[in-house]
Amino acid sequence: MHVVITGAGGFLGRKLARRIAEEGRVGAHRVTAMTLADLAAPPVPPAAFAVETLAADIAEACACARLIRPDTGLVVHLAAVVSAAAEADFALGWRVNLDGTRALLEACRERAEAPRFVFTSSVATFSGGQGALIRDDTRPVPANSYGAQKAAGELLVHDWTRRGFVDGVSLRLPTIVIRPGRPNRAASSFASSILREPLIGEEALLPVAEDFALWIASPRAAVDWLLHAASMNGAALGLDRGINPPGLTVTVGEMLDALERAGGAEARGRVRRVADPEVAAIVGAWPARFDATRARALGFREAETIAQTIAVFLTDDLEETRALRHAA
């Protein structure tokens, strides 16, 4: 089976590619080739099968046509313009996040057999903020363009699946904590920064109050969910191909307590509260509580605790994150 990962240069894409390269299979399927696509050619992990890269804009139909081969059995579509960037450039966000998803689905439609298509949707498809509890059948009322684009992308994946053109699963990912590397233009970037920066001895800015709750997941849980979505029985999902995976509801204060336990009062002291109305307006609308009943019934694993998340970051990502800082 040939595997395609878009957005493969991002932190989740790199971790996923590495896992697939290490394991050599996804579920019951042996991987025989993999294509990693991103705007710039992504890094290639060591693998026992052929791995090629493609530097391309996913919103170009011709780029998507080159990605999908007759033996493509799995597409993991991670490529996206992130939330604050999609808010800053309205046309770019719709072009990449909706048109790009459609171009990729259209390329899959040319295939004789429907490949599994794993689409990363987002908590940002919902709003309601701190008071909301999101059920599996709650309607998306996005409070930013990124969320609207992801919700619309889900509807494409849904209909292309119903028509038999792909075998789709949309995963509404929580805020991923701790992202390795540097802060990015996701409005939720602070949620990683307030743990990551103090752990490498740097200062972090906190744009919300300590009682602010978030719905989060560790990179390792997210990769596990992606691999489960890539290999699960699609028929078990029925008509509804969207999944709220079992993330973790946690307050900023709880995150800082865990930081203090791992890195001491000194680490916690590196987090400085600085109001950022623009970020607060975006993340303030995102709900922090989900019931995720369906995901658990479908075998998606539980999220990790903050303490586990910090421990895994220190083992897996600290070195790379430090190296990136020194390179910058």
Next chain:
Amino acid sequence: MHVVITGAGGFLGRKLARRIAEEGRVGAHRVTAMTLADLAAPPVPPAAFAVETLAADIAEACACARLIRPDTGLVVHLAAVVSAAAEADFALGWRVNLDGTRALLEACRERAEAPRFVFTSSVATFSGGQGALIRDDTRPVPANSYGAQKAAGELLVHDWTRRGFVDGVSLRLPTIVIRPGRPNRAASSFASSILREPLIGEEALLPVAEDFALWIASPRAAVDWLLHAASMNGAALGLDRGINPPGLTVTVGEMLDALERAGGAEARGRVRRVADPEVAAIVGAWPARFDATRARALGFREAETIAQTIAVFLTDDLEETRALRHAA
């Protein structure tokens, strides 16, 4: 204020254009000009202001650019590929129902002031069938491409509104009963046929059982809702611009009872049960029960009873429907 109606050649578009022409205003706004667009130039009702027509494909950006003027204050976007047609031609449905809506929204984005944009979404955005109760916050899980396209269109209207490019309202219309004229390619066409054809002395085919329930509204109620959506205070809607209007839940048997009261046993005898698995599969997924709490709070009027609906059809539409048959 200049008013634009797309799909103005359809039965709802014609009724709406006639009402606006008669009343000369929409809510507090005096109408000074109106453009009626459809694939073929729509009929022009007598009006005290200028009415022009445009024969154009709504999915062409240049056609949309010609429709929207500096003084356009209201766009009612009715143009669509209907359900069975969108199911039969996948690419056409997405092109007209999603790309067409986007082209029209993009043309509005060029305006200095955001016009009111009334988008007709549909009961077909939902599934769950006879057992489902649709709340105002129920997630769309469409069981056909038309529903997926309408749900995606809602997300565009939602985000273009949030960004201030239009002042949008999406109305999820129930099945409209009694449509004047001839059967069309909507999967729900039978719901009108089983009343309309017997009332003009013709036979009608019934593809579902008599205990099958539908969520319906009369053309008059639908036009009232469109005019309310066109003139209501947009800010009262808040972030969520989608409305489930207060339709009527009715079984086929109740419709046939009302037919018999209006047209006698003879009329009811003209309805013949003939299984149609293709139509049953599409409409079988549509829910028939909605709570519509929010629409009532926002001033949307109640649907009419079936008896009222039949009486209005006999007064308003019987003659036109008969004339169409003789012309055919």
